[in-house]
Amino acid sequence: MALILHPTTFFPSLKQLSKSTQCLKCPKAAMVSTHRKIGNNPTFRPAKEVGFQATHSMPPEKIEIFKSMEKWASENILIHLNQVEKSWQPQDFLPASESEGFYEQVKELRERSREIGDEYWVVLVGNMITEEALPTYQTALNTLDGIRDETGASLSPWAIWCRAWTAEENRHGDLLNKYLYLSGRVDMRQVEKTIQYLIGSSWDTKFENNPYNGFIYTSFQERATFISHGNIARLVKAHGDTKLAQICGTIAADEKRHEAAYIKIVEKLFEVDPDGTMLALADRMRKKITMPAFFMYDGHDDFLFDHYSAVAQRLGVYTAKDYADILEFFVGRWKVEKLTGLSAEGRKAQDFVCELPKKIRRIEEKVATRAKAKQPSPIPFSWIFQKHI
Numbered sequence: 001m002a003l004i005l006h007p008t009t010f011f012p013s014l015k016q017l018s019k020s021t022q023c024l025k026c027p028k029a030a031m032v033s034t035h036r037k038i039g040n041n042p043t044f045r046p047a048k049e050v051g052f053q054a055t056h057s058m059p060p061e062k063i064e065i066f067k068s069m070e071k072w073a074s075e076n077i078l079i080h081l082n083q084v085e086k087s088w089q090p091q092d093f094l095p096a097s098e099s100e101g102f103y104e105q106v107k108e109l110r111e112r113s114r115e116i117g118d119e120y121w122v123v124l125v126g127n128m129i130t131e132e133a134l135p136t137y138q139t140a141l142n143t144l145d146g147i148r149d150e151t152g153a154s155l156s157p158w159a160i161w162c163r164a165w166t167a168e169e170n171r172h173g174d175l176l177n178k179y180l181y182l183s184g185r186v187d188m189r190q191v192e193k194t195i196q197y198l199i200g201s202s203w204d205t206k207f208e209n210n211p212y213n214g215f216i217y218t219s220f221q222e223r224a225t226f227i228s229h230g231n232i233a234r235l236v237k238a239h240g241d242t243k244l245a246q247i248c249g250t251i252a253a254d255e256k257r258h259e260a261a262y263i264k265i266v267e268k269l270f271e272v273d274p275d276g277t278m279l280a281l282a283d284r285m286r287k288k289i290t291m292p293a294f295f296m297y298d299g300h301d302d303f304l305f306d307h308y309s310a311v312a313q314r315l316g317v318y319t320a321k322d323y324a325d326i327l328e329f330f331v332g333r334w335k336v337e338k339l340t341g342l343s344a345e346g347r348k349a350q351d352f353v354c355e356l357p358k359k360i361r362r363i364e365e366k367v368a369t370r371a372k373a374k375q376p377s378p379i380p381f382s383w384i385f386q387k388h389i
Contacts, residue, residue, distance in 0.1 A: 046201040048295040057208035058145055065273055066146035066158070066211055072268065073157040080261040081164045090175035093247050095182065106182055112241040113183040118384050120239070121185050123232055123317050125383045126308040128180060130293040131173030131251075132195045136202045137292060138166045141218075144211040165258060172251045179247060190382040194298040201295040206287045212280035215265045220289045222259035223326050226252050228318045235315065267334055274339050275346040281336070282349030285327070285356055298382045307379045311389055314376075320364040328357040 095105035142148045147158035154160075180186050207214045229252035237245035269277040296305045312318050331337065337354050339346075378388035 046295075047197045047297045048201045050202070050204045053204070054206075054208045056145060056210075058210040058212065060145075062273070062276065063146035065269075069268060069272070070157050073161070073265075076264055076268075077161055077261050078157055078164075080257055081161070082168065082257075084167075087168070088171070088250060090171055090178060093175060093243065093250070094178055109179075109182050109243070110184050112243065113185050115240045116185075116236055116244075117239070118185075118381075118387050119311050119315060119389050120232070120236060121180075121183075121384055122308060122311045122381050122389055123315060124176065124236075124244075125180060125186055125191055126293065126296070126312070127228060127232065128173055128176035129191065129194050129198060129296060130291070131169070131176060133198045133203075133293060134166060134169055134173060135199055137169070138162060139202070140205045140207060141214060143205075143207060143209050144214045145209045147211050147214075161261070165261075168254060168258070172254065175247060175251070179244065186383050187385050190298055194296055194304070194383070197297045197299070198293060198295060201297070203292045203294050204290065205292075206284075206290075210280070212269065212277060213284055215262055215269070216281055216284045217289060219259065219262040219266055219330065220326055221292070222255050222262055223329070224289075224318060224322065226255040226259055227322050227326075228252075228312070229255060231315075231317045235317070263330075263333060266330075270334050270339070274341065275343050278336070278339060278342055278346045278349045278353075281334075282352050285353060289323075300382050301379075307381070310376065320360065320367065324357045324360040324364065327353075327360065331357065 095102050095109065099105070141162050147156075147162075149156075149159035149162055177191075180191070181188050205214075205217070207217065229248045233245045233248035233252060236248065266277065266281075291305065291309070294305050296308070298304055301307060309318075313320070331354055336350060339350060342350060380386045380388050
């Protein structure tokens, strides 16, 4: 998983939580000290904390839908996983440390990296940090009612998928981390601190233990990641680093394959429960698809995510236009406009989702116009030794 931007102020949630929804209140998301005192004893707290969180919003009877889909998932979802022996590994793209030519290979890598501007390294680091926060993503998927891995080694197809998907994704951060380290272009200690802060804070999934929400989110996220890694591959190739372009392109291909699996799951849900899935999609869009690295923090910059995503937007790595394009793609792929037999509430949700891409584009145009009129102030990034971007 990697970058996805979201129009954070565009669409406040209009959905009222049902009275039956169990809720957990936490302090409002904000910067806090990582140690607080309770009495005379200091206690660890995350650098950023999630505010209000709803839990178990899916009616219990719908768990049976996912139980009934297990055979289908075995036959249609697990096929999107690669066998380990046929999978690429990070070392396939890196200098061989056991080779006599290792130091020469590293020298060549570092020479190529000099041709790439600092702003590209900011985006590469942000993407890598997002990939390295993988433990939080597996944790989030294992909160979903009806599909969670109940034992940690369950042989249900949902659990097998989650573990194997995690194993495949694990290579992404591993590879990017090593490449960035060898490049000499980034402050690895600051990067490592950011990763630790992020995993400790997690992110506001808004999954509500609801697999409808979870699978809609992962469909969007995987497609956004595919776009982001693909665009950065194209940009660094233009600057002469064909090896880094190959790395980013290979990761993008993985994300595309994973996207195909999640798309099929939501497609199946529209088939077996069109009204429930339509309502979930509309609710998910009202609450926005937020980046899993939204809480990134390096010990210095309280608004690190905003600054990083602004650089990505300026470079064209991932933009508000991409957000609208993704939604429009899914509206077409899931045949949302053609759904029939919906409840009155379902039809309202259908209208909302189908009109949303146009609304996002109108807002994006206004934001872009204002952005052109305002010169952004340079921001120091600790990841690149406090250089200003």
